[in-house]
Amino acid sequence: MTQAYLSASQMRGGYGKADILNDCTITVERGQIAVIVGPNGAGKSTAMKAVFGMLNLREGAVLLDGEDITRLSPQERVRKGMGFVPQTHNIFPSMTVEENLEMGAFIRDDDYRETIAQVYELFPAVADKRRQNAGELSGGQRQQVAVGRALMTRPSLLMLDEPTAGVSPIVMDELFDRIIEIARTGISILMVEQNARQALEIADIGYVLVQGTNRYTDTGKALMADPDVRRTFLGG
Structure with a gap:
């Protein structure tokens, strides 16, 4: 089994003594669009920050193209190929x-x-x-x-934290179209998004986080079709 381009596995960590992430795993293949969704307070942005090195992990590891970068600073991760848009x-x-x-x-x-x-x-x-x-x-x-x-x-991995927050539906659709274009050039995309339904429509893989842990992991299409996911997270 080949190693994913980004492999952030079994992450546990948070702020101070409180753990926000609990055994959270996020992987992204080359040129893939991965989307993290979930309710408010689920740890979505915290997971993104952990991947980028803005949060020290108590457990788990982050590998980029097979290299362990768990202890690197965000600045060092940028030089390794990570791009982050807060x-x-x-x-x-x-x-x-x-x-x-x-x-x-x-x-x-x-x-x-x-x-x-x-x-x-x-x-x-x-x-x-x-x-x-x-x-x-x-x-x-x-x-x-x-x-x-x-x-x-x-970057070889572009991370976007709520890229469509506060924009109109037309602008949101345009941004998602551009994100698809970026992924087609071979850049991997990891995105946290509050507009879960629209984000999962373009996602190759989706992660539904609840209380800092993976509740559902599947293709965007499969998550959209899952009745439990639809009822609980997508408004039916």
Whole structure:
């Protein structure tokens, strides 16, 4: 059996002495879209932070492409190929769109202009506002800038914490379409999402967390069809 590209297994940890995660396991294959859903307080964002090294684990391990990165800092994990887009405070509002993207290339010493061009191609609405301060953009456009900045590091795993929070249904659909495009380039996606039904529709694999542990794990399609999941987590 081959090792998944991301394997975060049997994670236990939390804040202070309280454990939020209890034997939580998340795996993502190359080019796969993995979605973490569940009720409020289920530990979804905590699981994401644990994968990114923002939370010290008491038990469990995080492997990326077979390498144990459990003890690495978030900065070191970025250099290993992780990109992380937090739910809030994910742009520099007083800097232009282009300056935000350039900040995403801080770990690179090569010519990153081709990557900027690829980001603009992916997000044409952002390209039109490249000279505008990012703080002046709409919520959906700011999210696009935040995702674009993470893509500037050329990640092999892109992690998104509630990427559609506070945006309109039309913008949400557009963001999900772009996420599918990103995955098609071979980048693995790990996403925490409150809009569970819409997220599972695009998910190759879904994780339903309850109280920091895996309640259901299956393909997005299978979870959407599961009557227990539908009734309990998807509103019927």
